[in-house]
Amino acid sequence: MKTFTVVLTGNPNCGKTTLFNALTGLRARVGNYAGVTVERKEGALTGADALHPVTILDLPGTYSLSPQSPDEQIARDILFQRVADVPAPDLVVIVADASNLQRNLYFATQVIELGHPTLLVLNMIDVARDQGHEIDTEALSKALGVPVIPMVASEGEGLDVLRQTLRGQAKTPGTRHVIPREFNELPEGFGREAQAIETALEGHFPHRSRLAAAEALLLLSDERALSPDGGTGGPRYPETLIQQVQSARQRLEAAGVDWRSAAIEARYARLFAIEQHVTRETAPPGELLSDRIDRVVTHRVWGLLVFVAVMALMFQSIFWLAKYPMDGIEAAVDALAQWVGSSMPPGDLNDLITRGAIAGVGSVVIFLPQICLLFLFIGLLEDTGYMSRAAFLMDRLMSRVGLHGKSFIPMLSSFACAIPGIMATRTIETRQDRLATILVAPLMSCSARLPVYTVLIAACIPQRNGWPGLTLLMMYLLGIAGALGMAWIFKKTLLRGEPPMLILELPPYKRPMLGAVLRQMWDRSKLFLRRAGTVILGINILLWFLATYPRSSEVEEQFSQRRAQWKQSVSNPPTPAETETGLQLDHEEAGEKLRQSFAGRLGRAIEPTLKPLGFDWKIGIGIVTSFAAREVFVSTLSVVYNVGGDGENTASLAEVMKSERRADGRAMYTPLTGITLMVFYVFAMQCVSTVAVVRRETNSWKWPIFQTVYMTSLAWILAFLTYQIGTRLGF
Amino acid sequence: MRPLSTMTPGERAVVARIDIPPEQRGRLMEMGLLPGTPVELVRFAPLGDPVEIKLRNYHLSLRKLEAEKIFVR
Numbered sequence: 170m171k172t173f174t175v176v177l178t179g180n181p182n183c184g185k186t187t188l189f190n191a192l193t194g195l196r197a198r199v200g201n202y203a204g205v206t207v208e209r210k211e212g213a214l215t216g217a218d219a220l221h222p223v224t225i226l227d228l229p230g231t232y233s234l235s236p237q238s239p240d241e242q243i244a245r246d247i248l249f250q251r252v253a254d255v256p257a258p259d260l261v262v263i264v265a266d267a268s269n270l271q272r273n274l275y276f277a278t279q280v281i282e283l284g285h286p287t288l289l290v291l292n293m294i295d296v297a298r299d300q301g302h303e304i305d306t307e308a309l310s311k312a313l314g315v316p317v318i319p320m321v322a323s324e325g326e327g328l329d330v331l332r333q334t335l336r337g338q339a340k341t342p343g344t345r346h347v348i349p350r351e352f353n354e355l356p357e358g359f360g361r362e363a364q365a366i367e368t369a370l371e372g373h374f375p376h377r378s379r380l381a382a383a384e385a386l387l388l389l390s391d392e393r394a395l396s397p398d399g400g401t402g403g404p405r406y407p408e409t410l411i412q413q414v415q416s417a418r419q420r421l422e423a424a425g426v427d428w429r430s431a432a433i434e435a436r437y438a439r440l441f442a443i444e445q446h447v448t449r450e451t452a453p454p455g456e457l458l459s460d461r462i463d464r465v466v467t468h469r470v471w472g473l474l475v476f477v478a479v480m481a482l483m484f485q486s487i488f489w490l491a492k493y494p495m496d497g498i499e500a501a502v503d504a505l506a507q508w509v510g511s512s513m514p515p516g517d518l519n520d521l522i523t524r525g526a527i528a529g530v531g532s533v534v535i536f537l538p539q540i541c542l543l544f545l546f547i548g549l550l551e552d553t554g555y556m557s558r559a560a561f562l563m564d565r566l567m568s569r570v571g572l573h574g575k576s577f578i579p580m581l582s583s584f585a586c587a588i589p590g591i592m593a594t595r596t597i598e599t600r601q602d603r604l605a606t607i608l609v610a611p612l613m614s615c616s617a618r619l620p621v622y623t624v625l626i627a628a629c630i631p632q633r634n635g636w637p638g639l640t641l642l643m644m645y646l647l648g649i650a651g652a653l654g655m656a657w658i659f660k661k662t663l664l665r666g667e668p669p670m671l672i673l674e675l676p677p678y679k680r681p682m683l684g685a686v687l688r689q690m691w692d693r694s695k696l697f698l699r700r701a702g703t704v705i706l707g708i709n710i711l712l713w714f715l716a717t718y719p720r721s722s723e724v725e726e727q728f729s730q731r732r733a734q735w736k737q738s739v740s741n742p743p744t745p746a747e748t749e750t751g752l753q754l755d756h757e758e759a760g761e762k763l764r765q766s767f768a769g770r771l772g773r774a775i776e777p778t779l780k781p782l783g784f785d786w787k788i789g790i791g792i793v794t795s796f797a798a799r800e801v802f803v804s805t806l807s808v809v810y811n812v813g814g815d816g817e818n819t820a821s822l823a824e825v826m827k828s829e830r831r832a833d834g835r836a837m838y839t840p841l842t843g844i845t846l847m848v849f850y851v852f853a854m855q856c857v858s859t860v861a862v863v864r865r866e867t868n869s870w871k872w873p874i875f876q877t878v879y880m881t882s883l884a885w886i887l888a889f890l891t892y893q894i895g896t897r898l899g900f
Numbered sequence: 901m902r903p904l905s906t907m908t909p910g911e912r913a914v915v916a917r918i919d920i921p922p923e924q925r926g927r928l929m930e931m932g933l934l935p936g937t938p939v940e941l942v943r944f945a946p947l948g949d950p951v952e953i954k955l956r957n958y959h960l961s962l963r964k965l966e967a968e969k970i971f972v973r
Contacts (some may be wrong), residue, residue: 232927271956429925430934433934434934674960675952676958
């Protein structure tokens, strides 16, 4: 039994996703296309005949068949049947926004020309009607040569007709309509050249001859169509064909025809005529609600206030709302570890499972609430149309460092966690801009740095005159300055390219579809958990190993002797003071074991590199173990200073740190040490999850490795400068 | 003929010439901004850049840098 494959395509903001959700009932499978980080969404048509199942593939929103982003490239390649694991479409459903007819038909007619069996869904006819445009769908169908189904997808209007059509087509697939219909009146010379290339293409690729006319047109007019495209398996055109296309372009140029724009202008001229023919103006367009909203939201004063308010609300909720589930998860992970720990015989395996695996997975899951909330807000901002306004408002600021308005949200998101921030860079079209944003996003102080800052501020900074709050603010500002500065440097050097041209559509506002937004939030979070989770689990087990081995029998003997002494001397029941001594013994043993372990030795081994920063080997152990996740620094210090490993009693840890002395008797944790260490943590990568996500998003190890190296070097250099200058100044 | 960037909010005009280099203006033209297309300048962003225009019944935002190279009549 063969599955009938329907491909759903159309411009961004045409209501395609709403339609997809309505057809598949939110039960879509979401993944990535092989080798690229483009979201692949497919689902089964609900209510389809069991004997004739229908699969619907939702392509990324696309403006044209000459792609400008990986998203658009995948869409084009699927329509051209160049993606190996996607079957040829049995039916292409184009979704077009009726209120924005010409531009939507630009892409639609490009797709119709490909010659697949095609159907046009004319969505948002209610919006068009409100604006005074009545569209004659029958006349449009005649003009385009494909069936046209009018629809209001958000209200479910027209959905049944589409459903029935899809079911019918699946049962008796219509004959391929091979009308080589073209929506161009090309300048004569251009048409002739295109024809010649078409013939040549048919000769080279006989199995794709149906697409030849459309392909010839693209080859002739799209500069980049000739180069084999990265990753997606586009065809390598034979050298003779490339020569042919290039000489055709030269001939056209000599004849005064702009080969880049001739086809575009010809198509829009046709579309203008078609629109005139099928549309009846019923009323002069008044001011739309969306325009009225925009007068406030993009207003010189109100617009910025609204923006600041939206961002503040978003971040406050991420910090405060996420706090409760995070506490819950922490408690649950601890309880699980305790339960497993007590129901298994003690030993290395027990320790590996509780402290390596469970604690390791826990350290990822703990961020899930923040990630979910952030994705929820991003989804809402995207779905309502505010996201593009945010880019519109912030573009000026971001362009100062060579970035795009679209980089703003990913960078802002990174205050909560760099992972969703980096995943949010997918909306940035230019590769250089996207990479620059990914490279600097982890410099924004994320929530995992907060525990580190908190404990260092408590231990090192005078607790008066608002110094603690001011220090915290300074660290956040330092992160922002670092991110912007590095973005500027990268855009000037490594990722230099054309200054990005901003071509940003500002779609009308609409009510968000909450179900779909929630679903999308969950899909994206799941993707993070699955992919990042496995890497982090591995690294955590490795770190557990480093912190546990080698075991020293000397230490174990010493402590079992001391414990035996304590047991003999203890009264029954033990007094509180005696229980305290017992616990202290445990803490001392844990500390001693850590100092003897590989991690401890590593801490000592890197001490020479840390000395110029004013750090000792104990801090070194913290830096080594917190490579997986910054907040581990706090729990490691607790173990190193024999306070007990749960990291929750920041206050007691800070007390112990305050009394810590250097060899020469000076206090270890002076304000200068604290600030130096914080500066280090502002810039150092110290987060395996981020490395894993960058690896996935850039599809190579090159960038995550480069990022880790540059961030760690930057952290060391700035910490060095801080400490040395601070010391010279007498702090 | 004058640059689009000199228009005032609410003003309408027709695109006459696009002086952006051919290899960069492809997408702009595919979005329907072509010589002969009527445009309305809607507003400038609060920080002065970019600019929002309306064409073919939808809203598009461009930087001033580009708007200075698009000439209208």
